[in-house]
Amino acid sequence: MRRLEWFFDFVSPFSYLAFIRLAEFPEGVDIVCRPVLFAGLLNHWNQKGPAEIPPKRAWTNRWCTWSAERLGVRFCFPAVHPFNPLPHLRLAIAAGNTPHAIEQIFETIWTTGADPSDAAAFDALRSSLGVEQSKLSSPEIKNALRSATEQAVSYGIFGVPTLRIDGELFWGVDATDFARAYLADPALLHSEKMHRLISLPFGAARKAAG
DSSP, X not given: OEEEEEEEOTTOHHHHHHHHHGGGSOTTEEEEEEEOOHHHHHHHHTOOOGGGSHHHHHHHHHXXXXXXXXXXXXXOOOSSSSOOOHHHHHHHHHXXXXXXXXXXXXXXXXXXXXXXXXXXXXXXXXXXXXXXXXHHTSHHHHHHHHXXXXXXXXXXXXXXXXXXXXXXXXXXXXXXXXXXXXXXXXXXXXXXXXXXXXXXXXXOOOXXXX
C-alpha cells in the first residue's frame, strides 16, 4: 500500500478543494492527513499569504468559487477571511484527524458562509465531534500541531495543501493530477530533464526592499 501525507490548514480554500479531490486517488493508497499552521510556514519561509496581497486575495476568492462550481462542490466563503484557524486545527487533532472530523470541520467553514470565529457555532461543532473543550488547550494537542508544522518545514513544505509522496512534494489543489501521474509512474520525476530543474542556476535575483 502506498502511503501519502497530506498537509493542510482549514484557513485555506485551496485545502478544502484539494480535500474533496483526495477521492480521486486510487484504492490501495493510504492518505494520512496532517493539519499544520499555514502562518507558521509563511513565517519560516518569509512569505506573504494570498490574502495579504489585495489583488491576489480577490483573484483567489474568485478562482476558488469558480473552481468549486466547475467541480460541482458546495462552496461558500465564510463571513470573514482570513480567520484564526488554530481552534479548528486543534479540534481536528483532538478528534484523531479522522476523515469524518476533517470533512465536518471543512464543511462547517467552507459551505455555510458563517463566521468561523463564532464561539457558539464552534462549540456546537466541537460537541458534535465528541471533543471536550479542555482537550483543545492541552499541551499534548498544542505540541502536536507545533510538531506537525515544524516537520512540514523540515520536509521543505512551503504552502498548503501539499501532498508528500516518497519524499516528493506536490503543492496546491492543481497539483492533484501531477501527484496521480507520479503514483502511476514514479519514473516521471527521475528523468534527466526533471533532475536538471532542481538545480537550475539563477540568472538574476530580486533585491531586498529598502
